[in-house]
Amino acid sequence: MPIQKSKVTIFDVAKASGVSSSAVSYALNGKSGVSDVTRDKVLKVAHELGWKPNGAAQALAKAKTQRVGLALGYDPKLLSVESYMMELISGLGAELEKYDYSLLVRMAVGEDAKLSIIDDWIATGNVDAMLLVNVELGDPCVALLEEHEEMPVLAIADASVVGNLPSLSSADADAVRRAVRYLYDLGHRQIARVGGPESLAHSYIRDSAFADVASELGMRYRCLHTDYTPETGREATKRLLAFSEHPTAIIYDNDVMALAGLGVAASQGIKVPEEISIMSWDDSLMCTAAYPNLTAMGRDVVDTGKQAAGLLLKLIGGERVGHLMEGPYELRARASTGPAPAAE
Amino acid sequence: MPIQKSKVTIFDVAKASGVSSSAVSYALNGKSGVSDVTRDKVLKVAHELGWKPNGAAQALAKAKTQRVGLALGYDPKLLSVESYMMELISGLGAELEKYDYSLLVRMAVGEDAKLSIIDDWIATGNVDAMLLVNVELGDPCVALLEEHEEMPVLAIADASVVGNLPSLSSADADAVRRAVRYLYDLGHRQIARVGGPESLAHSYIRDSAFADVASELGMRYRCLHTDYTPETGREATKRLLAFSEHPTAIIYDNDVMALAGLGVAASQGIKVPEEISIMSWDDSLMCTAAYPNLTAMGRDVVDTGKQAAGLLLKLIGGERVGHLMEGPYELRARASTGPAPAAE
Missing domain, CATH: 3.40.50.2300 (Response regulator)
Incomplete structure (x- = not known):
């Protein structure tokens, strides 16, 4: 069964030009250690085979284990x-x-x-x-x-x-600032964040950015931490909604907690988004499967x-x-x- | 920084008993090619080190790449x-x-x-x-x-x-039969399945089991196929609900489609489970995050x-x-x- 390989490596160039792979490496990387004649031949063959110079291909020359x-x-x-x-x-x-x-x-x-x-x-x-x-x-x-x-x-x-x-x-701090500002522009003045574990570095980055931007905008805010599971997301949501003046918008640190948040609102007869806005993070397919569809900060x-x-x-x-x-x-x-x- | 290894390999036994790893392998696997004296010594050392005989450890003897x-x-x-x-x-x-x-x-x-x-x-x-x-x-x-x-x-x-x-x-056929029977026992007589891609072997297995058991029980059934995404799950649900006599229960082939199914019901004002029962497959954390919590066929x-x-x-x-x-x-x-x- 013939299996075709589409990518051209320095090993292919070496084979086609009849020189060693290290000579090809020297030639293609513009290093000394190879004659001008060989260099010219290697460059010609590399061009004909469609070899592309870049850091990744250069890595091949030094690779040991792949x-x-x-x-x-x-x-x-x-x-x-x-x-x-x-x-x-x-x-x-x-x-x-x-x-x-x-x-x-x-x-x-x-x-x-x-x-x-x-x-x-x-x-x-x-x-x-x-x-x-x-x-x-x-x-x-x-x-x-x-x-x-x-x-x-x-x-x-x-x-x-x-x-x-x-x-x-990831551009977490920037994203938190934009998420908060988006809710501020919708008129929200009391906002909460349901974050992940405090020990994780990116939780800390997001926490700080959240506190900073909410303060700057003169918003009242709360920040709770979870272990990312629906149970802890649900508990956090219940705690937030139990305050007499509860937040009008909650930003969750992942999709499954935002989904759990939607569930708490539904079970308490609180309308989303009329009475509370729910915003998610990550934007997996869960967000467009949920009802209502979840607003989310997404990235590729x-x-x-x-x-x-x-x-x-x-x-x-x-x-x-x-x-x-x-x-x-x-x-x-x-x-x-x-x-x-x-x-x- | 000392890092301790807790598992005992045949290489550890070889080292401690002063014989080759292949001799240890022969001795521990009861093969010929090693003297009784050596075998006794190896077995004694293996016992002292806490070596456990099993297929996995035996694999180490033949391993090349790990x-x-x-x-x-x-x-x-x-x-x-x-x-x-x-x-x-x-x-x-x-x-x-x-x-x-x-x-x-x-x-x-x-x-x-x-x-x-x-x-x-x-x-x-x-x-x-x-x-x-x-x-x-x-x-x-x-x-x-x-x-x-x-x-x-x-x-x-x-x-x-x-x-x-x-x-x-996986015990798919058995699980499909149990899921259908569970719904039958709840009084459902019109049932649908929203399956995955038809090209996958386990879709076929589940389809067959579904048709068989529904027929055996004298239920009316429909089976639609999707690509596992919420969009196709949603479309399939809408098609099923558009029939004048629509199914009273739907079994989905994964969680995100079941979630999308819940959403279609909510958007059409159809109550779950009073008017339609929704059942999921896989049982990821999404199922307990969703509202209402999704009944699911789960496994470890x-x-x-x-x-x-x-x-x-x-x-x-x-x-x-x-x-x-x-x-x-x-x-x-x-x-x-x-x-x-x-x-x-």
Whole structure:
């Protein structure tokens, strides 16, 4: 069964031009160590084969294992409710595939397990680079990886919590500010946020931005924390609605909690959005399945995965990567938000 | 930073008893090729170290890469809406971790990409075994793997579509029968099923079981197919409700479509469960976040992942595995189902 490969690697160029892959690497990267005649031949062949110069292809020259490591915290229920990780893996894997790279996944079960896996990868060189996700405040994984510059790593986290590690962060603070301002413009003056676990760095970033912008706008606000499950989202919503002057709008940190919030409103006969506006975060398919459809801050996580793959390949290729930020979130206004109810 | 390993491998036993790992393997597996003196010594050391004999540990003896391959179809939106895959990966990874195994994930982008990845793994021996998921009717991946007995593979699919490959299947037919009977016992006599893509083997299995049991019980039934998204779930629901004598109960093939079904009912002012019962499948956290809470057929997919890992390690160790079935689904009755409305 013939299987065609569509991508051109430096190995293909080497084969077609009859020189070693390191000679091809030297020639294509403009380094010395190869004669002008060979360089010309390699460039001609590379052009004919349609080889494209970029950091990712350059990485191939230095690759040892053709694998990128991803250690995931073992929390099956949380992993399953958050579509984030599967979308990230999809984008990451799809982009890595173009460069014959695979994703090596290990589940970190128990305390310090993630640290142990990282330690193992540093010791064995079983992966060419690592992706660090779900970074916590003061995360020991960051310190360990800072000590081992030989292991290229990209942290998917805010620059403020990753030390010297290269990072790709989501535009969370900006998104929180825009979400709050959107509700303010609809007339809301009492607002609440139902956030994720306080230990997570991005919860802290969002909390701070939320408090800042609400204060700036002169709004009254509350911020509660959960473990991301529907149960804790429901409890938080009930607590917020129990206040005599309850918020007229709630922003949730994920979709399943916003869905639970809709349920609390329905069960208490509170109309959405006439009496309370509900806003979600992440915008998985759940938001357009819910009734009313949930307004959400969404972003293209698959694209983040692809971007992360490109950065990892650059790092493997020896390029420097600093602190980068994803594109902005998109505010997707739907039926669950509306003008604030008139004050009584 | 000292990292402790808790599991005892045959390599640990070899080191402690001062013999080769193959001698340990012979001794522990009761094979010839090792003297009685050595066998006794190995067994004593193995006992002292707490080594446990099982298929998984035996697999270590034959392991080459310590990796299990998983090729996923690239369909980011579908992957993200289905918590199934992330739960499976969690269980799989957690169990593999105990035996120093990792999961090598590749995304199959485009037609024949999955076949190409499998072909590559067979050719390179880059993984010790493979997991085959989302098997389609007449899947060419099955044929390719049947030709290559040297690559251990476990198909997560019904025995009827995997040829000679070892398989672990979900108890779908049984679950469909129980779901229909549950609704029948509530008095429903007109029932519908909103299924997934017709090309998937498990859609076919569920369709057949649904038609069979509904016929046996003398119920009127309809079966529609979707691509698993809320949009198609919503369209199917609208079509079903447009019939003059519409079904009084609908069983959906996943949670997000059942949620969309709840939304259609709410938007048309049809009360759930008083006027229509809605039943879901998979039982992700969405079901207990929705209002009313969704009755669902649920199962422990994380556990399936663990079971699959154990079977893969057995296969790597040279053991034979036939066609196995997961434990039964659990019918989790909640507020979205109730007695059929009285006939007019």
